[in-house]
Amino acid sequence: MKFFRPAFAFVLLIAVGVAADEPPQSDTTRIPGFTAAASTFERSLEARMADLLDPESTARHFRLLTAEPHPAGSARNLELAAYVRDQFVASGLEGVQMHSYDVLLPWPKKVAVSMVEPVEWTASLAEDGYPVDPDSHGVGAGLTYLGMSASGDITADVIYAHSGNPEDYDWLIAQGIDPRGKIAVVRYSNPYSYRGFKAWEAQRRGVAALIIYSDPMDDGYRKGDVFPRGPWGPASHIQRGAITYDFIVPGDPLTPGWPSLEGAKRIAVEEAQSVPLIPAVPMSWRDAQPILENLGGPVAPPDWQGAMPITYHIGPGPAKVHLEVEMDGGTRSIQVVEGRISGSEKPDEMVILGNHFDAWVYGAVDPSSGTATLLEAARVLGKLARSGQRPRRTLVFACWDAEEWHLTGSTEWGEQFAAELGRGAVAYLNVDSSTSGSNLLVSAVASLNPTILEVARDVIDPKSGRDLLAIWQETTANDGGAESMIENNLGSGSDYTVFLNFLGVPVVDLTFDGPYGVYHSQYDNRYWMEHFGDPGYRYMTAMVEVWGRLALRLANADVLSFDLGQYAATVRTFVASLREITRLEEKLDLTAVGAAVDGWQKEAEILQQKIDAALTGDNAPPAGSFSALNTALLGVERELLLTNGIPGRPWFKHALYAPRYTYAAMSLPGVREAAEAEDWETASRQLKLLVERLQAATAATRRAAALVPKP
Ligand SMILES: [Zn+2]
16 A cells, blocks of 8 residues: 655755755655656556565565575576576566676686694685575585686795785785785775775785685674574675676676677687786685684784684784685686566667676575566566556666676676667666665665655655655664765676766666675575565565666656756765865866866756756646657766776776775776876876866756757
8 A cells, every 4th residue: 555645845855956945846746857747647657566566476586596506607597597587578578588698707626725834724615504594504505715716726824914905914014024925814894895806905915825704893793693593694604706806897807898799809818907816715714713823923903803712913924824726717608688678659768677696605685685676576567568557768677697706797788788778778777685684775876866765755664664765864864965875976896887887877776785794605595584684575575666666767757867966066076075185186276177067067957947847837848849858868977988988997987986996986086096196197187088078968968958848
């Protein structure tokens, strides 16, 4: 059942962009981009979709997807690709197909770690089984390893290098400890950095081999009860994962920037910039403890101490470890499953819903919760379409493979269909892990903020029965500003990367988050989900509703609801944060970029006023008359792409965002990265290019404004 909920005043301000001193308008529930009449129709359509939702249907998909381990390239994952395809067909999607790509995806032949001094001991490199959870024992979860690790056979002294971040090695070197030739043991978190960055940094420092372990301080008993009693990681849990240097270029390492189709040109593996050269192994804290216990040297600093029952020393020695990794160097076939609901009016304009289906083991949270969500979304949206309620624009459903390796499937597909997507992609909506709890987390390009907030207002939070927007505001201790609820500065680490950074398509990334200490371990399984993550599948179902409503709003809008004023305001905060870089204001003149942002905001406001007038007038123009305007709006984000990408990473073309090597977000990357490195010549050249892109977006905004039909 749906309840009518009056608009909160602050949401109205954000949603329709009126100045704070204006009285509220009568159409308080108008959806951004819709006329009042179309809003009413849209809401009733979405309510019909919500009525079709069935947690049991989501649960059935989820249980099948998590029944067995299904890493990329495995026979089981191929079976699941076929299952996704068949479900798409059963849901009535059109043009259902599997795209196959052959990509570098080496599997391990051997992974072994033992201590040779001062005591002989062999690491188990395995996770315990528990009688209550059949998935935790008896099934071949396979060798525990890090994807794209180099092969190597190394015996060396050990050092403890905290999180393996640059400042950690700097500190060690300051203590007179040379990391070169050593085996470095590092923690996963504290502070977080992508494990591939840890490998990169270790390689750069001349470390011989890397062990990355999960400290109980970060995701184990220090956080709360551990599996199977609670959601945190037990002593033996191992976080697998890839260490690909996909912060330089994602996708198949041998086809950087083009699709790895049959017959495609492939570079030699030695030339591939994203392939690590260092052997690396993931470890549980149960296996890491004996090694760290046998380290001498100075006591590690207080914030390097973890929660194992020992005092952490930094070494080197006396612990000496023998580490062996043998990878098969293999190329394997991966599948992207695609299906569509063709738009009734604008079939070439596409809203894309995507999730990956490959997992490290069972992948309950990551990614099967998202895959089950995608399949349920396809079912209910397919049903609506078959009942005659076809969206105006096309909905594309995409299920990606090998995300866990190098964001592979989405990157190859995006590279293959770059031209079509460049012309017609309205937005890409990503759900990787759908559910590990009940806290909504959203990252998005700021132009989509108002639409996202409006969607949350129309969804009921399963636990509280209140609207999701209100709960979301409470959990983010928020005063109502979109800025502090939605992360508008985007890094990397999931499949939206190719859309945002390579294609210039606005993106949204959605998840329900909660206490989750079993990421990429075999305990991320059905038992965990049904006991801790989402008993009753209520939040997966809520995610189908959030995702489905968002997709329908973008697909059905009279006018594509990109709030470019809010986008420009966000870019202003990016520019302001440049000023925090040491000596930047001495070296760079930010006047022109400030003026470019102001100019864009001004044009955006003129555009928004015209659109609001057209949509709220008594005689709204017929829907078809917005066609040229929508084509123009669709092109604005593309104007923000740099022809040659950012320095050193030409694949990353967006002028406003790129991931740091840690995956953390870095706004205005061309300028910022050079300025942080005090390369002022590059920074100043990049600043000029940034101004040009902002001016191009401004010109595109002005062209769009000229195309708004008169009410
Ligand atoms: Zn994932």
